[in-house]
Amino acid sequence: MTFKTDIEIAREGQKKPIQEVGARLGIQSEHLLPFGHDKAKVSAEFIKSLEGKKDGKLILVTAINPTPAGEGKTTTTVGLGDGLNSIGKKAAICIREASLGPCFGMKGGAAGGGYAQVIPMEDMNLHFTGDFHAITSAHNLLSAMIDNHIYWGNALEIDERRVTWRRVMDMNDRALRDTVTSLGGVANGFPRQTGFDITVASEVMAILCLANDLDDLKKRLGDIIVAYRRDRTPIYARDIKADGAMTVLLQQAMQPNLVQTLENNPAFVHGGPFANIAHGCNSVIATKTALKLADYVVTEAGFGADLGAEKFMNIKCRKAGIAPDCVVLVATVRAMKMNGGVAKADLGAENVEAVQQGCDNLGRHIANLKSFGVPVVVGINHFTSDTDAEVQAVMDYVASQGSEAILCKHWEKGSAGIQELATRVAEIADADVAQFAPLYRDNMPLFEKIERIAKSIYRADEVLADKKIRDQLRAWEQDGYGDLPVCMAKTQYSFSTDPNLRGAPTGHSVPIREVRLSAGAGFVVAICGEIMTMPGLPRVPSAEQIKLNDAGEIEGLF
């Protein structure tokens, strides 16, 4: 049996005009700003008119720690949205936008797969509606204004050695990681060492995704710390007078994007912050808008549940005043096998024992999610190579943990393959059993927040941090930043900080290498290990194969 590729399936998709998709959510076409015939932004005016409306139910899709076997979190998010619609519920999907740069390296699309995809796939992986370009522009305008301020006399007394605001580009370009700028003489300013991050790592991205509206956006942009004086007092974007113009550059980007699934169901695709140095969720404004328009909103969080769901709960839900009514934890037989010690090349062969051995990674995620007071269902994303015995092994394990698992075949069959999960999720959400509570209080000291996450979620014995780091955290507390949540930057591949440690490790330490203050986004980043904020291209980048074919279709992008 051969299967069609994702792109073949996506191209066969019968798209409806985006106005029809919007109409199903009650959005009149004058409030949809179209981008082509298949994408639109929902107007800020319309969103404002929704105030006071009752919210639908919120369903979070998260996953076990990712393995090279592939888990299919986005695919399941999309499939579950289609599934809910197919059983007669009014459901919408909220996912992140893809970054352009990595598509030219080796990353494939980020719009689901098989018969559970959001379309138009090509646009979503390229310029889409220009949101990331707007973020790049807003970020770099601030950068230019900082150097310009120094150039014209530096009235704010910025310490040129302590400019923390770098530049960004939506490109995998390792040559820009570490640069010296303003060379070439007097007319070009004062040479200093700086560099570029990829756009999704910009604090502007995190801010856009956490802001409630344009006023909130402007306030947060103004709160960005861009540099320090010699006396270590901070200089804000507001001091540089960049916040107004940055808001103007982002005005359009703040409006959520509406597209559709292969089954013509509404999908909001908006924002895409890093899941390590930022919180890894689609925008608050998209999620809140969807909750006003649909009875069920299915969304996802980046990486595995130890990072993505933790941040969804402790950062996004806390800040936005929302809470999940049900959590779906995606697992696969193949990933269990890899957690059980099987190499990727050997995944094709049945190995029930390895599945059983690998399930403790799943078990810990279940327990962690329950600790937030939310009901959890495991969605087993079926691969055609999975055997019945292997699937049953996962089912049995989940039952042994006092939870339930449901087999899903949405990749192969679309909504028809995921109706059982959709039915159960709707039941749970409707039962209003969730008693959501974040993991820590706002007023807990910053270092204790880090410890709470490390011990409760990662099950580490201890958090290691230099006096310098602890002093920094205390200094921020004294400056009034003590109420902020913590954003952990850790490997996604393990509960520990060692990416090779699969399963459910215990007894490990979490060393904090560095802490950063994202004063505009509103969190303190705790960096454990090396975090890459500007990727590079591989030896043979996929860009070499990307081209238009004779039919004008894009080849090689996926």
Next chain:
Amino acid sequence: MTFKTDIEIAREGQKKPIQEVGARLGIQSEHLLPFGHDKAKVSAEFIKSLEGKKDGKLILVTAINPTPAGEGKTTTTVGLGDGLNSIGKKAAICIREASLGPCFGMKGGAAGGGYAQVIPMEDMNLHFTGDFHAITSAHNLLSAMIDNHIYWGNALEIDERRVTWRRVMDMNDRALRDTVTSLGGVANGFPRQTGFDITVASEVMAILCLANDLDDLKKRLGDIIVAYRRDRTPIYARDIKADGAMTVLLQQAMQPNLVQTLENNPAFVHGGPFANIAHGCNSVIATKTALKLADYVVTEAGFGADLGAEKFMNIKCRKAGIAPDCVVLVATVRAMKMNGGVAKADLGAENVEAVQQGCDNLGRHIANLKSFGVPVVVGINHFTSDTDAEVQAVMDYVASQGSEAILCKHWEKGSAGIQELATRVAEIADADVAQFAPLYRDNMPLFEKIERIAKSIYRADEVLADKKIRDQLRAWEQDGYGDLPVCMAKTQYSFSTDPNLRGAPTGHSVPIREVRLSAGAGFVVAICGEIMTMPGLPRVPSAEQIKLNDAGEIEGLF
């Protein structure tokens, strides 16, 4: 009497849905890719379907050398388009897109003024339909792939000291003019000195504006010379295998943008290359598309006629196989006065003598334009402070040169103020009297082409160039680039290379400081004097005043 500001007038404009505007040109709505309700791209498929259709008449609007008094070339282009429509002709306008970066420095809008404007003004000065962002991405993908190639072993044997391809950003950022990249150790590559230009200075911009279709675009992108080996042999973008992916990034940007004037007439706004190191005209594809759809197409060229019209004729028309049927040369009484020696502060007072003295700048442009075999009409763009005697002085002068001048009040009155010019332009174009010929043959040696322009257009006595520069030109001839036209990079403020030399100087020399080969765009750039390819921000950038007001409108951008 007080006048409304441009932005006040623009905001009062009653926009029609862009589908209605397109319908007037016979574009069905399925072939208009909307961006919001007031902007759209014309589909490549539709453009292809126009092959074989008869072309309308092409009218070029150009101007005298710019002065601080302001000439109103774009305003006249827009006004003339409206004027032609108002006398019952089917006319379309083709102008350039504005660069985002300079809007945050001090530049105002680039969409005309008064009652002769293209709307939506805000969008056109910000992200518009994302074309410039796409160009930035395509350019920087190539940059990243070059450094990546070197990083992974440099199989092409690129001489790292001879990488000519820089990076671009659509921002005024002097700190990026001269940089060192790839610092920070082994993982970040080989440090080298390079820098950034503003996006409009990218060769990719020039290529997009000269390409006939996507195949031509890809070929030209592949032809870009990005670096040299130690033996001085060139390395092309094609060798880096970037041309396919760059074409994909530009696929959407290649489709012309349709917007409307305040009087709801169709305007194509597409592409915006520098008018010094590039040719300064809107895209060939927009102009050609407009010619298929309208009976009269009014377009403009950058800077004064000595640069803009010369390049329009010798580069754009030559490459695209098009020719103007009539040229409108824009002049103002105020500019004549400044050419006659009056300071800007004294422009308000009547001074007929100064007007008369300043007219020789106008006279030389008339003669130059006639030398291309095209009929010329002078359009006097009326300012409310102009006196009748001053206007008459210009009229008399133009008549003495065997040409005609027509007073236009489109800024104040819209199409009603420019019907006389519109009527005359249509008569001239319909008379088919133009016998267009470019200034030089393709096979003339490159240095002789430079001399031909300098002597015939600038009326210089001689062109000065080092042996090194002459040798370089000969080397390119031997490499097969001898047939390319020459793109002069010279001050826009004078016929000479001295920006302070107004009027119609003679006896000057044109020193060539540097020559560059734009092998993809298909021209050789001859640089006379300092050319800035990355602007800086002023002491108080306009960005500091740009913000959203309480009504959600943009303030401070114009």
